[in-house]
Amino acid sequence: MSPAQILLQLDPDPQPSVFDGVVAVDAGVAQLFRHGGVTPAQVTELVYGCIFTRGGDKLRHTAIFVGGSQVAPAEELFRQVQRTFFGPMRVSVMLDANGSNTTAAAAVLAAKKHMNLADAVFLVLGGTGPVGQRVARLLAGAGATVRVGSRQLNRASSTCTDLRLRVPGGKFEPVATLAHEDLLPALAGAQGIIAAGAPGAEMLAESVRRQCPDLRVAIDLNAVPPVGLTGVSPTDAGTERDGVATYGALGVGGTKMKIHKAAIAKLFTANDLTLDAEEIYQLGVELRGEGKC
Numbered sequence: 052m053s054p055a056q057i058l059l060q061l062d063p064d065p066q067p068s069v070f071d072g073v074v075a076v077d078a079g080v081a082q083l084f085r086h087g088g089v090t091p092a093q094v095t096e097l098v099y100g101c102i103f104t105r106g107g108d109k110l111r112h113t114a115i116f117v118g119g120s121q122v123a124p125a126e127e128l129f130r131q132v133q134r135t136f137f138g139p140m141r142v143s144v145m146l147d148a149n150g151s152n153t154t155a156a157a158a159v160l161a162a163k164k165h166m167n168l169a170d171a172v173f174l175v176l177g178g179t180g181p182v183g184q185r186v187a188r189l190l191a192g193a194g195a196t197v198r199v200g201s202r203q204l205n206r207a208s209s210t211c212t213d214l215r216l217r218v219p220g221g222k223f224e225p226v227a228t229l230a231h232e233d234l235l236p237a238l239a240g241a242q243g244i245i246a247a248g249a250p251g252a253e254m255l256a257e258s259v260r261r262q263c264p265d266l267r268v269a270i271d272l273n274a275v276p277p278v279g280l281t282g283v284s285p286t287d288a289g290t291e292r293d294g295v296a297t298y299g300a301l302g303v304g305g306t307k308m309k310i311h312k313a314a315i316a317k318l319f320t321a322n323d324l325t326l327d328a329e330e331i332y333q334l335g336v337e338l339r340g341e342g343k344c
Contacts (some may be wrong), residue, residue: 054112055081062119071118078315094131114318115144122148122181143324155185156332157307169194177248179210191221200228246279257282274300
């Protein structure tokens with residue numbers, strides 16, 4: 052009889068994410084150990100509790116999920132988890148703080164339905180945020196040219212520098228997005244736009260979007276009014292508007308949830324998996340190929 056599947060949920064927030072816990076249970080986890088307010092200094096002992104209780108093939112029945120709402124602290128926990136492993140003493144680990152990896156993967160998969168990403172030019176609004184950076188990474192990894200938008204050009208430039216380290220050879224261009232009208236040059240020749248800004252922030256007016264003849268897909272990852280892309284409904288899921296396939300946050304959300312659950316299940320297939328944005332996106336590609344996403 053196989054050991055029960057145990058997921059250790061590490062969260063930098065004081066209260067561990069209920070959302071992450073519910074998805075884990077729905078993904079089939081038998082036992083969920085949730086820890087909130089976790090600091091990097093506490094990670095080693097928590098990881099030791101995972102790797103020293105089960106050996107050999109039994110290690111794959113334990114896994115670690117790093118989540119919560121704070122992406123930067125969660126990233127440090129994720130790195131510390133990996134630093135704690137040694138030799139064969141390790142378990143699979145996944146990062147999805149604030150849903151950043153699964154959301155980015157779902158957004159890029161939506162865009163992929165409508166074009167060859169390797170030949171495309173994209174503008175990512177809110178491109179310096181955690182979701183925007185991951186969207187940019189995934190698009191560039193697929194060969195697209197990515198214009199990284201920010202209200203501060205120096206911040207966009209700094210983000211592009213960081214992204215080039217993550218995606219060697221990636222084509223990133225910083226752009227300033229101070230006003231709606233300023234976006235026309237940034238959108239010139241672009242086939243796709245993905246808005247990954249803060250909730251409740253309007254990022255592109257519908258009138259400006261209609262002036263972009265090359266645009267084929269527009270994806271808004273914000274469902275809180277006002278939406279990021281005016282004229283795109285949160286429930287859009289490939290809806291055609293003025294010749295453009297549009298997706299809203301809820302329209303992308305179904306795919307995001309399927310990827311999230313599948314990634315949790317994937318953790319228990321081996322004891323040495325590391326699921327970050329790229330690995331989670333690839334899982335989404337495989338699910339779509341199997342007709343499950």
